Amino acid sequence: MAKEFELNEMEFWDGNYAASQALRQAQVDVVAAYPITPSTPIVENYGAYQANGYVDGEFVMVESEHGAMSGCVGAAASGGRVATATSSQGFALMTEVLYQASGMRLPIVLTVVNRALASPLNVRGDHSDMYLGRDSGWINLDAFNSQEAYDLTLCAFRVGEHLDVRLPVMVHQDGFTTSHKAQNVNPLQDEVAYKFVGDYVPVDDMLDFSRPVTHGAQTEEDWHYEHKAKQHKALMDSRKVIDEVLEDFKELTGREYKRVETYMMEDAEVAIIALGSSVETSIFAAKQIREEEGLKVGVIAPRCFRPFPFDLIRDAIDMSANLKAVVCMDRSAPGGAMGALFNEVSAAAYTTKNRPLITNYIYGLGGRDFGVEEAKRIMREQKAHADAGHITTEIQQFSGVRGPRLGFFTTRRD
Amino acid sequence: MSKGLDGTNKRGILELGAEEKKGWDEVPQGVVLNSFDGSIDNTAFLKPEDREYSEFNSYIASVASWRVIKPVYNRDICIDCQNCWVWCPDTSIISRDKQMLGIDYDHCKGCGVCVEVCPTNPKSLLMFEEATNNDDALAGWPEKKKKAKK
Amino acid sequence: MTDIRWHSRAGQGAVTGAKGLGDVLATTGKYAQGYALYGSAKRGAAMNAYNRIADEPIINHETNMFPDFVLVIDPALAFSDDITKNDKSTTKYIITTHLTKDELISQIPALQDKADRVFVLDCIEISLNTIGRAIPNAPMLGALVKVSNMFELDFFLDGMKKVLSKFPQKIIDGNMAAITRAYNEVN
Numbered sequence: 001m002a003k004e005f006e007l008n009e010m011e012f013w014d015g016n017y018a019a020s021q022a023l024r025q026a027q028v029d030v031v032a033a034y035p036i037t038p039s040t041p042i043v044e045n046y047g048a049y050q051a052n053g054y055v056d057g058e059f060v061m062v063e064s065e066h067g068a069m070s071g072c073v074g075a076a077a078s079g080g081r082v083a084t085a086t087s088s089q090g091f092a093l094m095t096e097v098l099y100q101a102s103g104m105r106l107p108i109v110l111t112v113v114n115r116a117l118a119s120p121l122n123v124r125g126d127h128s129d130m131y132l133g134r135d136s137g138w139i140n141l142d143a144f145n146s147q148e149a150y151d152l153t154l155c156a157f158r159v160g161e162h163l164d165v166r167l168p169v170m171v172h173q174d175g176f177t178t179s180h181k182a183q184n185v186n187p188l189q190d191e192v193a194y195k196f197v198g199d200y201v202p203v204d205d206m207l208d209f210s211r212p213v214t215h216g217a218q219t220e221e222d223w224h225y226e227h228k229a230k231q232h233k234a235l236m237d238s239r240k241v242i243d244e245v246l247e248d249f250k251e252l253t254g255r256e257y258k259r260v261e262t263y264m265m266e267d268a269e270v271a272i273i274a275l276g277s278s279v280e281t282s283i284f285a286a287k288q289i290r291e292e293e294g295l296k297v298g299v300i301a302p303r304c305f306r307p308f309p310f311d312l313i314r315d316a317i318d319m320s321a322n323l324k325a326v327v328c329m330d331r332s333a334p335g336g337a338m339g340a341l342f343n344e345v346s347a348a349a350y351t352t353k354n355r356p357l358i359t360n361y362i363y364g365l366g367g368r369d370f371g372v373e374e375a376k377r378i379m380r381e382q383k384a385h386a387d388a389g390h391i392t393t394e395i396q397q398f399s400g401v402r403g404p405r406l407g408f409f410t411t412r413r414d
Numbered sequence: 415m416s417k418g419l420d421g422t423n424k425r426g427i428l429e430l431g432a433e434e435k436k437g438w439d440e441v442p443q444g445v446v447l448n449s450f451d452g453s454i455d456n457t458a459f460l461k462p463e464d465r466e467y468s469e470f471n472s473y474i475a476s477v478a479s480w481r482v483i484k485p486v487y488n489r490d491i492c493i494d495c496q497n498c499w500v501w502c503p504d505t506s507i508i509s510r511d512k513q514m515l516g517i518d519y520d521h522c523k524g525c526g527v528c529v530e531v532c533p534t535n536p537k538s539l540l541m542f543e544e545a546t547n548n549d550d551a552l553a554g555w556p557e558k559k560k561k562a563k564k
Numbered sequence: 565m566t567d568i569r570w571h572s573r574a575g576q577g578a579v580t581g582a583k584g585l586g587d588v589l590a591t592t593g594k595y596a597q598g599y600a601l602y603g604s605a606k607r608g609a610a611m612n613a614y615n616r617i618a619d620e621p622i623i624n625h626e627t628n629m630f631p632d633f634v635l636v637i638d639p640a641l642a643f644s645d646d647i648t649k650n651d652k653s654t655t656k657y658i659i660t661t662h663l664t665k666d667e668l669i670s671q672i673p674a675l676q677d678k679a680d681r682v683f684v685l686d687c688i689e690i691s692l693n694t695i696g697r698a699i700p701n702a703p704m705l706g707a708l709v710k711v712s713n714m715f716e717l718d719f720f721l722d723g724m725k726k727v728l729s730k731f732p733q734k735i736i737d738g739n740m741a742a743i744t745r746a747y748n749e750v751n
Contacts, residue, residue: 012583012590012598105444123602145623166443177625181599182583184590184621204446212449214470219445222435227445229438280623371626 002027003053004190013185015146015178019085019111019171020045022153024055025193028109029080029200032060032071034090037123038175039113042085065090069097069108076106077215079205081157083108087175088115091129095136101168102137103231104215105203107160108168110138111153114276115175116366124367125175127275127331130305131340137231139169139238140306144279147185149173151255154188157197158245165238166203167231172305174276176367188253196252235307242304259304260312264290265319268298270382271356273345274329275302278363278370282329285375296322297379302341313348317356324386325357327378331364338396357385357411363399374400390414423463426476426520433469447471461510472521481524485539486551487516492538498528514538535559565622566712568615569631571641572701575607578637581701582613585708588715588723595621610638610645617714631655635708637687637700648674658707658750660687660700665751683711685750694745695738702739706746717747 005024013021020042023031031050033043049055060075062068068084076082086094091112101108117128134140141156143149149171156169173179188196204213219227239259246257263283265271272282279301286297300316302309317323326349330339337343342360349358361378364370378399385391394407442448447470450457457465467473492514499507499514506522508515529539536556568585572578579600586598597616614629616622630650636642636659647657657678661668665684669675675682685707687700695702702724709720721740728736 008591010590012586012596014599103445105446145625174625176599176602177627180602181597181625182586183597184586184595204444210454212454214447214449215444217445217447217470222431223441223445226436226438226441230441230443233438234443277625281625284624369627371628372624 002056005049005054007187007189009186011185011187012182013146013150013187014041014180014182015143015149015173016041016113016180017045017182018146018150018185018187019153019173020049021187022150022193023083023109023111024049025188025190026081026083026109026154026157026197027055027194028057028083030058030060030072030075030082031084032062032068032075032082033084034062034065034068034086036065036087036090038115038125038179039085039087039090039111041179042111042113046083065093066097069094069101069110072108072110073097073101073104073106076101076108077104077204077206079200079202079207081161081200082106083111085111085113087113088117088123088129092117092132095132098133098136098138098168100216102235103227105166105231105234106168107157107166109153109156109160110168110170111149112170112172113175113179114172120366122366123175125177125179125276126333126365126367127172128333130170130172130275131332133170134306134340137167137235138306139165139167139235139242140304141169141171141242142275142301142303142305143171143173143178144277144301146173146178146181146183147255148257149178150185150187151249151253151257154193154197155245155249155257158248159238159242161198161200162238162241162245163201163203165234165241167235167238172276174278177277186253192252196249239304239307239309239311257303258312259302259309260316261299261301261303262316262319263299263301264296265298265300265316265323267296267322268320269296269322270325270327270379270386271298271300271317271323272327272329272375272379272382273300273302273341274331275305275341276331278329278331278375281370281372282375285372286379288372289376289379293380295379295383297382298323300326308344308348310344310348313345314352317349317352317354321354323354323356325359325382327359327361327382329361329363329378331370332362333365334362334396342396357391359385359391359393360396361399362396365401368400370400424467424474425463425518426474426478428469428474428476429479430475430477433475476520477523478520481519481522482544483524483526483541484519484522484544484546485517485524485526485528486542486546486548487514488538488540488552488555489514491534491536491555493534495533497531497533498539501527501531503527566615566617566633566714567629567631568617568633568635568708569629570613570615570704571634571636571638571645571647572611572613573607573638573641574609574611576637577699577701578611578613578635581635581637581705582615584701584724584727585615585705587727588720589617591723591726592715594619597622599627601627610641633658633708633712635704636660637704639688642668642672648678651678654681656681656683656711658683658685658704658711660685660704662686662689683707683750685746687746690742690745690749694742695735702742703746706743707750709743710747710750717744 160169328342397407582598586596
């Protein structure tokens, strides 16, 4: 039996430490890891907890991130509670196996500390890695600060391992901005946290010798499509379980999470939609601009990026009858398209009552600071669109980049 | 040859690809395939033909149609050395208590490895056109080759 | 909201200092952030650490800040870093130096109209004599406690004892002595 870890009512933890404590409290059986900046401390700390008797588990050192996720797949198929952490290039190398994990319906928890993808090489935070894995069939939860990195990692086990779900779950947090920023964190005591997560219930595990199974079978055009359809259905249906787990967590802790978070949307005339720590900075800026300029700004944030909350995004957009303009903030180089958040939010908004004007900002690449004044400037620009009744700038723009103004496409409506 | 517990030997009863195609709502979660139906108590001690293989086990499926040439086995010459059983890549040599019984033509793909590794003179396994009648093949089996004199 | 910017060299303990301060604050019902601007640079490179302190949860994640306190824990960085960046009329500067306040200010043009907001002490000398190594973060915290009136000295010492509880007694005693000396010597 693992030793209990002494925790204060209020701790001062960074996002990495918070995530590693959640892995320890969930008593993860196997962590197969290949550490990479900025997520290194998560698995490093798990290794220390394991070595010092604070967790009954195994730390498997592997030769690459591809090996790390492969080890996780093997351990999960064998019937263990499994987790690991990665970032950026490591995430990219894991990508092939991410699809294996979801297709095999293995509820692995991956704590992703978001970091830019090379080239140029960069260790700092943006959402390139999150976007790279968005079609991999994993549930994607997004933490905006270290408390949430802790809370959502605990919830991730409950969601992924639920017998109606059985899918792997990523919990994202911003590289450095969240992972290396210590903040007040209110942890659960070990016993309470473990009771919330619950014992692992193996399904089709290879170590059940009374029922031999084949994992990782090959299918061709005659079976593949049905399996992918079933997997997609499971991912779409996981919305209900995610809602239930978040509700249970609220009952336990008083901390409320929703698949789509909305702030000050009830009377909003314009809204900003973002992911990660920028959500909180945007709320901070929106409160200021409401006070200082009377501009009615709201903030919408997909807490659950996959399954994409098409339903709740529409609810958020229709929450205020006055909503005229929405800006979608994409912190990832769009690679020759509009930003992913813009595309997905626009698709959802197309069938709303409000059908607001929607524009796209690329921002904060490679860890470029996202500031309060920048957020306010973007909010004022939305107000200008709303007043004009059409989009007054390019539809996609780059914010905070040096050099001549950079933007693409203009509206055909006036 | 002995029969399965339900009275039938299920080896190769289904042409590969001829299985019933189920809808997305009925396929197994995570493409996890059972090896056996029901209890497997004592299965390790049963002969393959007596095991309750599931419908997705390759034992049930036949790939006989993939083969264009086939090995024919000659019991009169075989010394039961088990070489072919060891080398066969498709577990298609049927051997019981170290005695050769023959070829599993439902799974043999005609690769010819068994013939290559057979040490007898003449060989106890030879390759023939798929359409050749086995009795005809045995009737025309070659004689022992004499070592060439130096 | 109180914003603090540390000027340090990687390895001098600014991040540990910023997190230690936050650890103590977290026990008092206050909210804090402690973070650093890391590069790929190694030990010895100039770097910044930051604290934000407030009575309510802090949701601003902008790295850049307009500091209420600037803490310089390496003597040379007062000369080579832009320590008055984002200066406010109320920003206070606590600078490690072996010089007197007047000598220091006379050599740094950016500080010349801010003399009443500049405080000095020699964190390097204090840490060498108390902890035995040039780790200037602990004395700087002692000086901050004095200049900011954020805590009573004894309360802060008790809090730091808890933060350092996993270290050997000798290290804890050295840090306590460093904080106390700095509290008394900063001027």
